[in-house]
Amino acid sequence: MLNGLNTFQIVVGGVVAAFVLLLVLGSIRNLIxxxxxxxxxxxxxxxxxxxxxxxxxxxxxxxxxxxxxADLVFYIAILLMFLGFWMTYMRLRHLRKEMTSLVxxxxxxxxxEGVGKGQxxxxxxxxxxxx
Amino acid sequence: xxxxxxxEDISLAALPADVxxxxxxxxxxxxxxxxxxxxVAEVRQHFDHVVVVDDGSRDNTHAVAQDCARYVLKxxxxxxxxxxxQTGIEFALxxxxxxxxxxxxxxxxxxxxIPALLAPILNGDAEIALGSxxxxxxxxxxxxxxxxxxxxVWFTRIFNGVRLTDAHNGLRAFSRKAAQxxxxxxxxxxxxxxxxxxxxxxxxPFVEVPVTIRxxxxxxxxxxxxxxxxxxxxxxxxxxxxx
Numbered sequence: 001m002l003n004g005l006n007t008f009q010i011v012v013g014g015v016v017a018a019f020v021l022l023l024v025l026g027s028i029r030n031l032i033x034x035x036x037x038x039x040x041x042x043x044x045x046x047x048x049x050x051x052x053x054x055x056x057x058x059x060x061x062x063x064x065x066x067x068x069x070a071d072l073v074f075y076i077a078i079l080l081m082f083l084g085f086w087m088t089y090m091r092l093r094h095l096r097k098e099m100t101s102l103v104x105x106x107x108x109x110x111x112x113e114g115v116g117k118g119q120x121x122x123x124x125x126x127x128x129x130x131x
Numbered sequence: 132x133x134x135x136x137x138x139e140d141i142s143l144a145a146l147p148a149d150v151x152x153x154x155x156x157x158x159x160x161x162x163x164x165x166x167x168x169x170x171v172a173e174v175r176q177h178f179d180h181v182v183v184v185d186d187g188s189r190d191n192t193h194a195v196a197q198d199c200a201r202y203v204l205k206x207x208x209x210x211x212x213x214x215x216x217q218t219g220i221e222f223a224l225x226x227x228x229x230x231x232x233x234x235x236x237x238x239x240x241x242x243x244x245i246p247a248l249l250a251p252i253l254n255g256d257a258e259i260a261l262g263s264x265x266x267x268x269x270x271x272x273x274x275x276x277x278x279x280x281x282x283x284v285w286f287t288r289i290f291n292g293v294r295l296t297d298a299h300n301g302l303r304a305f306s307r308k309a310a311q312x313x314x315x316x317x318x319x320x321x322x323x324x325x326x327x328x329x330x331x332x333x334x335x336p337f338v339e340v341p342v343t344i345r346x347x348x349x350x351x352x353x354x355x356x357x358x359x360x361x362x363x364x365x366x367x368x369x370x371x372x373x374x
Contacts, residue, residue, distance in 0.1 A: 090373065100210045100318050104218045107184065107204040111222060112197065 005052070013051045020044035036087070043080060141246040143177050150249060154178050155228035157219030159212050160236035161186040164195050166349055167236050171199040174234060174242050182222055183236070186215040202226075212301075213322025217315040224310055231310045235301040239350040244342040248304035251338045258309035259330055259337040261295065262302030267341030276351065279360050283324075286364060290371070291327045295339060299323045299355075302342050309335050316374055320355065321367035328371070 005013070020041055027037025050057050050073065057069030066072050156178045160167055167183070175181050183196040187209035196203045204222055206215060216233055223231045230249055234240050240262070248260040264272070264280075280299060287298035303326070305313065312333045317325040330337050355363065 093369075093373070096318065097316070099208065100214045103187075103206045103208050103210050104214065104221065107206050107218050108222050108225065110205065112203040114201065 009051055013048060016044055016048050016051065020048065039083075141250045143243060143246055146177075146246045146249065150230070150253065151178050152180075153227075153229035154232060154245075154249065155180040155182055155219075155223035155226065155230070156232045156234050156245070157182045157184065157216060157223060158200075158234050158236045159184050159186055159215035159219060160188065160192050160196065161209060161212065161215070162188045162190045162192060163236040163353075164188070164190040164192045166238045167192060167195045168199050170234075170236055170238050170240075171196070175199070175201070177242055178232075178245070180223070180226070180228065182219045184215040184219045184222075186210060186212065211319035211322075213315045213320065213325070214318040216322065220305070220310050220313075220315075224307065228310070229307045231305045231307070233301060233303045233305075235350075237350040237353045238347060239344050240302045241343055241345065244302060244340075245304070247340050247342070248302065251340065252304060252306045256336070257338040258306045258335040259313075260304040260340050261297075261337060262300045262342035263295070263297035263339040264300060264342060264344040265296040266339055267343050269344040269346065271346040272344070273346070273351070275357070276346075276354060279355060279357050282357075283360065287324060287327055290368070291324060291331060293327050293331055295327065297339070298327060300342070300344075309333075317366065317370050319366055320359070320363045321370060324363075324367045325370065 023032070023037050023041045023044060026032040027034055027041075054069070057072055059069075061067065061069045061072040064072065066075070156174050158167075158171065158174070158181065160183055163170075171181055171183060179201055181200050182202045182204065183200040185193045185196055185203065185205045187206045193203065193205055202222065204218055206218065219233070220231050230252060232245055232248065234242075234245075244262060244267075248262060251257040251260050265284075269277075280297065283299045284295060284297065287293060287295055291298075301323075312335065313326060313329045315322045315325060315329075
């Protein structure tokens with residue numbers, strides 16, 4: 001079955017297939033979000049098809065009015081890169097917000113009261129404010 | 132939007148003591164060690180409930196705040212001015228504040244301007260009062276900084292759809308009701324534009340009040356350059372799109 005494939009197809013195709021498998025397993029076990037799993041599995045499968053059937057990219061390209069198959073692959077790669085950056089950026093934003101909530105919560109819990117202006121009643125340096 | 136008469140005489144002495152006692156002044160501070168003590172001392176002559184939020188400073192801001200402020204809150208990790216203000220407001224609300232004033236730590240604001248901000252809230256004209264340096268006066272404001280601030284005003288006009296004379300002034304007053312409804316999600320500097328958005332969304336009545344900004348070498352160094360302003364605009368627009 002592998003007779004018709006060249007070395008490139010076997011090596012890179014194998015890596016991409018393994019990647020898709022990891023994504024599917026990851027989504028099933030909730031290691032990654034379902035949405036991410038689906039999106040990147042499709043990308044992986046499309047890549048796999050393009051590797052095993054190189055002619056298909058040229059057909060798709062000419063159907064879209066783009067000259068060569070390689071150009072189409074290049075454009076798609078750039079778009080996917082931006083998608084990847086954007087998703088990472090959004091994740092980062094989310095993490096920052098969570099961190100802020102945590103930092104805020106601790107700040108309010110550990111608020112110090114009455115240490116200023118010598119008007120404090122308590123002498124303890126870190127007197128926690130009861131909510 | 133109605134603007135308070137600039138000549139209306141509201142002095143600190145005329146402000147009722149019980150109003151002062153129910154007012155919490157929130158001062159966000161990030162590496163403000165050199166200026167903070169004087170600022171807090173000035174404010175505390177009139178308002179006892181001074182809340183300093185040390186936003187993860189690396190200098191002696193926390194120690195200085197402990198020496199002079201009534202309440203000291205510490206962000207263990209720097210989260211930005213918007214986050215620090217929100218923390219201070221939440222704390223003030225927990226402690227039963229009826230009025231919350233936000234005040235900069237770098238010495239550019241005057242405690243004398245606070246009564247004028249509280250007045251429209253007290254007499255029921257507004258829930259939020261925003262300080263405006265262009266209605267009032269800004270002493271020693273360099274031309275480039277004026278340009279950046281005016282650009283900010285236009286930015287606000289275009290993207291927030293609110294006409295203000297000064298969109299990026301840290302001196303503001305909120306009624307308890309307004310403070311409860313305004314939740315700042317822009318952790319960094321874009322909170323100023325975000326607050327304007329929140330005012331519009333919540334439809335809380337607001338006024339702009341003339342205030343005097345004292346520009347010093349110190350406060351200017353702490354302010355925003357044109358490049359910083361562009362970064363803030365980016366954060367604001369991304370936040371508007373995805374939040």
